[in-house]
Amino acid sequence: MQSPETTPPLSLTDVERQAWTLLVDGSRNPKDAFYTGTLGTLSPEGPSLRTVVLREADPRQRATVCYSDVRAAKVAELLANPAVSWQFWDDGRKVQLRLTGRATVHTGDTLADGHWQATSPSNRRSYLAGPAPGTAQPFPTSGLPDGLDTREPTEAESAAGRPHFAVIVTQVERLEWLWLARGGHRRAAFRYAGTQLAEATWLVP
Ligand SMILES: Cc1cc2nc3c(=O)[nH]c(=O)nc-3n(C[C@H](O)[C@H](O)[C@H](O)COP(=O)(O)O)c2cc1C
Structure with a gap:
């Protein structure tokens, strides 16, 4: 795509x-600025932001997809309040996108x-950490089972991550x-x- 400049x-x-x-291209290219975005949820303490990988963008469904460990704080936050914000910035193209919407969490379904x-x-x-993400530990650790810090899990080992x-x-x-x-x-x-699409308008920046 040509630069909007x-x-x-x-x-x-x-x-x-x-x-x-831009969202579709970003989700398909790890080198693209829109491969990751900032996902905002509402936590009991207030807004909570974190970087996530944009796994999919569907222009027809007007939907975006990311993955998480089901035990992560963001999932509990989304189940309590499905309102979310996404923010993306591409310094090369000088484009910022802000999306707001409602999130659904899929775990055991066909999707x-x-x-x-x-x-x-x-x-x-x-998704293979023993303790849940965010669990306090007395020492620095990935939480992964022995050996998996330094090698890929086998197909069979990786299956343990599916429930998470x-x-x-x-x-x-x-x-x-x-x-x-x-x-x-x-x-x-x-x-x-x-x-x-129900409404479209220019805004003063
Ligand atoms: C470049 C980058 C990509 C990340 N991608 C994801 C992701 O796709 N999904 C995810 O759950 N966390 C991802 N993380 C980790 C989150 O930013 C965050 O630390 C973690 O999900 C815990 O957040 P939570 O406690 O609010 O759920 C990523 C972090 C970085 C720096």
Whole structure:
């Protein structure tokens, strides 16, 4: 994709399409700035932010996907309050995206099974810690079973991670795009009703 710096988006339709294209491309390329985003949930103490990998972006469903250990704090937070925010910044393209929506947590269903099947044994290591993520320890540790710090789990070993694997799907309700440019910043917002675009507007940056 060309830099927006040289091709300023002229229409709200172009902006919205470009925003989702950036998300799709980011989810497929570990070197892309949008491969990771900041996911915000509401914890009992207030807003809680963390970096996650954007595993999937679906422009038709207006949905994004990330994975977590089901025992992580974010999952409990989402079950208590499904409201989420995502934030992405691409310094090269000078584009920030902010998404808000509702998240659903999938663990034992066919959707979670499908994503689990698609993960590599190496990635499954993230779900193999004995103690739950965030558990206090008297010494520095990955929490992984002996030996798995330094080698990939076998297919059979990795299966122990399946009960801990959670897929978090965000149904995006609002997408906000901000483009920084020397000739004047641009900002636009899009609201969705389900999977349908319900509102689109330019905003003063
Ligand atoms: C580059 C990067 C990518 C990460 N990707 C994920 C991820 O995809 N899923 C996840 O649960 N945590 C991921 N983490 C760890 C989270 O940022 C966070 O530390 C962890 O999930 C615990 O957060 P929680 O206690 O709020 O649930 C990532 C961290 C970094 C630095």
